[in-house]
Amino acid sequence: MDKKSFYIFMLISMLLFGCGQHNSKKSKSTSPSKYLVETRGILDFKGVPKDKxxxxxxxFSDQGAWFAYSLPENNTNYGGFSGPFLMTQDNGVWSSPTMVRFAIQDSIGLPIIWDKLGTNSYNSHLEQNYENKTWKVEQQLVFMSSHTCLQRIIISNISDKEITLNSSFQGNLFDIGLKFSKEDGYLKLTTPKSKAVGYVQFLEKGNDLFVRDSSSYVANNQTLLLKPKESTSYLISETFIFPEYSWDKEKQLISKIDFDSVLKIRKTEKEKELSNLIESTKSQFSDKKYARVLAKAQLTLQNNRRNAAGGLMHEGLFPSYHYEWFQGFWSWDSWKHAVGLSYYNIDLAKNQIRAMFDYQSEDGFVLDCIYRDNLIEDNNYRDTKPPLSAWAVAKIYKKDGDIDFVKELYPKLKKYHEWWYKKRDHDKDGLCEYGSTDGTLIAAKWESGMDNAIRFDNSKILKNSEGAYSLNQESVDLNAYLYAEKGYLATLAKALGKTDESSTYRMDAELLKKRIQEQFYDLEDGWFYDSDLKGTTYIKGEGSEGWTALWAGAATQRQAETVKNLMMDPKKFYTKVPFQTMSADHPMFNPLKGYWRGPNWLDQAYFGVKGLRNYGFDQEADMATKQILEGAEGILNSGSPIYENYHPLTGKGLNAKNFSWSAAHIIMLLTKDE
Structure with a gap:
């Protein structure tokens, strides 16, 4: 949430809840709705961190917060939520096993034994419940904003006798440089490792707070007397806020808030997002199991969302909070995230694109990745990534018709498109190469997005000009992306009334289309390959780049037919998880040790499926989509995460969990009019 949105939210909240008082009785809760109820347990958040x-x-996180929680397992750490996990410092660390734990004892100070303990999660919030014959405790956690989450605890005497108990809140920190102090009756958390400051407020039972030392505290240590069937509640806020935002205004909002109203807002918001997604599903994927997959994809993207802070001037998505080196925004990922997001959160989709163009150079270059804190990780200016930004903007425009967004982005897209031909066309023949800004071969391979693909094994680097280098090969996928970009730029130019520019892009696209068909297609093999600069020698080894021309619509029908036949060959690409990055019969195929030498990346699988649809092979596309989702480990199962990539023969999930572009492309696979 940016500053303007925050203040609007605060004003609306005050109007809605301004007269609301914290009620010691249990308020009537809104039940999960048609789609939200199906998200129960869609991801498994159970766990207590052993160390930082x-x-x-x-x-679980929401609203772009830079902190997240898990659910306690069994009897371990009941009474609180695990964490929070802080993405505000280092590359993400756990602050505590349970920073805010509700502890209760009987009247003589003995621990209470619980007969039943249970946890639930929805896309909107977390819950845990525990009870015995006398007591019942219900806890819920929901994010109020991108800075603050709320926890409510309701304890009920379910017996027919008046009972006394002792209660308190306790917490301690892992050794991560974070320190507790007491300020104006609430806990303050600071660390020299981050500009973000944390605050914990106990909102309903006074400010009885004792900081034992800089890493532990106890609060609201009191004796409660509850009559039969009587309940009482506690409300706690946890805030982690960067200096770009106002703690005073956030604190004011918290003071006026009503938990049930916030929970209702979150439930309504998620129900709307899920409705937009699920009701866009292709008719052939209307089965309930695919609706749950879409809900899992939405929650995966939600957990990776971060609001603007530090060097990130707009909100966007991490590739995965789960992997410590993915705590930033990448250009290629961003374009893909934006298309997936456009189905249910158009504003976030737009901001994801803006976040990368905030760093566009004067010559049009868009850097590879950006981070919040460059003391932790430097932005990568050594390369860019494949050009898919115009695709993303055109898809967003198709969804909401926002011509102002097109006006804002079109000049940037145009400069980026032209940059490729100025800085990545070594022989100036109208076909581009991947390359780097620093002259290194490794960065040039990174620029392809397919770092260690076999087609780059024998590549060499060539200097074009100062700060501009190319590989000594022309890549079919890069030029297919550029062909598609010309079409999307033509569409956007036409929408802006720039008819001459639109016509020029259309004519240039037709010329490039013919070049792709002639230079990169091997008639003998029936496949598209990279070639040398002269276009006389193919760089062979069937890989997923071979169907990119189909995705872009740059192949002839006959060429598409032969590519389709190889894609649907079980010995090659039609594996348990179809359309992996290289043919299964290649001697260098190695999904476990080859990051781009065999795993199935769902973006590449999607390009393959969409390529089939572009040429009328809908039956094959439907078959492949179902096999991808059924073959990939856990995608159709509750609890299991969405992985970075998958083993195409066994279906095993590989590398990072909770991967954003995998989730975004699941949305594209299942929905209409992407």
Missing amino acids: DDRDMLM
Whole structure:
């Protein structure tokens, strides 16, 4: 949420809840609605961190917050939510096993034994409940904003006797440089490692707070007397806020808030997002199991959302909070995220694109990746990524018709498109190459997005001009993307009334289309390959770049037919998880050790499926979509995360969990009019 949105939200909230008082009785809660109820347990958030670096469990966050929580397992750490996991410092660390834990004892100070303990998660919030014959405790956690989450605890005497108990809140910190202090009756958390400041407020039962030392505290240590069937509640706010935002205004908002109203807002918001997604599903994928997959994809993207802070001037998505080196925004990922987001959160989709163009150079270059804090990680100016930004903007424009957004982005897209021909066309023949700004071969391979693909094994680097280098090969996928970009730029130019520019892009696209068909297609093999600069020698090894021309619509029908036949060959690409990055019968195929030498990346699988649809092979596209989702480990199962990529023969999920572009492309696979 940016500053303007925050203040609007604050004003609306005050109007809605301004007269609301914190009620000691249980308020009537809004039940999950038609689609939201189906998200129960869609991801498994259970776990308690053993130390600050424990990344075994998944974590729940919302609203772009830079902190997240998990659910306690069994009797371990009941009474609180695991964490929070802080993405405000380092590359993400756990602050505590449970920073705010509700502890209760009987009247003589003995721990209470619980007969039943249970946890639930929805896309909107987390819950845990525990009870015995006498007591019932219900806890919920919901994000009020991108800076603050709220926890409510309701304790009920379910017996027929008046009962006394002792209660308190307790918490302690891992050794991460974070320190507790007491300020104006609430906990303050600071660290020299981050500009973000944390605040914990106990809102309903006074400010009885004692900071034992800089890493532990106890609060609201009191004796409660509850009559039969009587309940009482506690409300706690946890805030982690960067200096770009106002703690005073956030604190004012918290003071006026009503938990049930916030929870209702979150439920309504998620129901709307899920409705937009699920009701856009292609008719052939109307089965309930695919609706749950879309809900899982939405929650995956939600957990990776971060609001603007530090060097990130607009909100956007991490590739994965789960992997410590993915705590930033990447250009290629951003374009893909934006298309997936456009189905249900158009504003976030637009901001994801803006976040990368905030760093566009005067010559049009868009850097590879950006981070919030460059003391942790430097932005990567050594390369860019494949040009898919015009695709993303055109898809967003198709969704909402926002011509102002097109006006804003079109000049930037145009400069970026022209940059490729100025800085990445070594022999000036109208076909571009991947390359780097620093003259290194590794950065040039990174620029392809397919870092260690076999087609680059024998590549060499060539200097074009100062700060501009190319590989000594012309890549079919790069030029197919550029062909598609010309079409999308033509569409956007026409929408802006720039008819001459639109016509020029159309004519240039037709010329490039013919070049792609003639230079990169091997008639003997029936496949598209990269070639040398002269266009006389193919760089062979069937890989997913071979169907990019179909995705872009740059192949002839006959060429598409032969590519389709190889794609649907079980010995090659029609594996348990179809359309992986290289043919399964290639001697260098190695999904476990080859990042781009065999795993199935769902973006590449999507390009393959969409390529089939572009040429009328809908039956094959439907078959492949179903096999991808059924073959990939856990995608159709509750609890299991969406992975970075998958083993195409076994279906095993590989590398990072909770991966954004995998989730975005699942949305594209299942929905209409992407």
